[in-house]
């Protein structure tokens with residue numbers, strides 16, 4: 001397995017609040033990794049640094065062997081647009097757009113023509129059990145439906161890495177697991193690497209591996225006895 | 227809950243009389259169900275027969291209360307192995323996990339590492355059950371879910387205990 005994304009000794013502080021204190025992690029291509037840990041331990045900050053949203057104060061971030069932390073903001077922005085997908089706790093759909101337009105958004109932003117972008121977006125609705133919801137606006141969707149639309153938007157451009165921060169955090173357990181099930185199947189099908197932040201063990205159990213973040217550092221379970 | 231291993235663990239603190247062991251066992255692990263003296267002494271003599279403790283007569287006279295029990299290297303190794311190995315992640319192990327954590331703190335061992343090891347063993351089992359659930363029938367899924375929710379309860383307990391180790395250490399090491 002080859003490493004696709006990596007943090008080496010990343011440190012990050014919000015003003016005087018340290019959030020990462022030397023976090024290191026390497027994620028293999030195609031791997032589904034769960035990042036767990038207590039509230040405030042630095043999970044989201046680590047995710048944002050890996051995704052090139054935040055730049056660590058020191059340490060390195062590498063994507064496909066290339067330093068991300070030394071890129072310019074426009075370079076990181078196009079990396080995020082072209083290679084990465086995102087799903088957050090609250091779908092963050094654009095309320096003015098239809099569900100289908102929301103899904104098509106990443107394609108439209110990277111210059112795919114509108115008819116083709118919408119055609120690719122539509123294909124996701126059946127796949128995620130959302131047939132008939134294409135023209136609805138986010139206010140007309142249940143939490144679970146909105147989250148599946150957000151998942152489709154995260155995956156529609158076939159990103160190399162999908163970053164998901166508590167994607168099921170706002171859903172009840174059954175709906176949350178349905179979303180996870182779809183996420184894992186879709187990611188496996190297109191070979192997408194998934195980095196998933198969750199504090200729920202039952203959600204983390206959908207991943208291939210888990211790491212714990214504590215006080216801004218990553219503890220991988222290395223001493224596994226069986 | 228393993229009475230022999232728990233008594234061995236208590237003995238690793240210091241050589242003790244049977245009644246001291248019973249008192250501490252009842253206080254920390256008895257859960258309102260005291261260990262009968264008879265079981266204490268039969269367990270100790272089995273441990274002695276197996277070479278895990280030796281008996282020293284410290285006071286003149288006879289009777290079980292005159293005897294002090296001392297853990298041997300073999301016994302200490304067994305305690306070490308028991309504490310370090312994660313328990314098989316099956317539901318309803320709270321009492322075993324609890325005994326291991328309390329003993330680890332009493333013996334000044336890295337209780338947090340044991341909890342971490344146990345957490346990853348639990349998560350590994352949860353991944354297996356999730357795999358079964360995703361690939362199987364509804365009946366498989368429901369059975370797997372039953373296991374998953376119980377393991378999740380254990381894990382929450384592991385989290386809470388991990389967050390309170392300092393306070394617990396004070397409570398069990400006066």
Ligand SMILES: Nc1ncnc2c1ncn2[C@@H]1O[C@H](COP(=O)(O)OP(=O)(O)OP(=O)(O)O)[C@@H](O)[C@H]1O
Pocket residue numbers: 014017018019037038039040041042043044045046199
């Ligand atoms: N925008 C911000 N401004 C200031 N401090 C922040 C900001 N975001 C996070 N922090 C601080 O950084 C630390 C790590 O936060 P982070 O959001 O990464 O934690 P987390 O593990 O994702 O927690 P949660 O499970 O609650 O989402 C915390 O101490 C938090 O208070």
Ligand SMILES: [Mg+2]
Pocket residue numbers: 043044045165
């Ligand atoms: Mg967070």
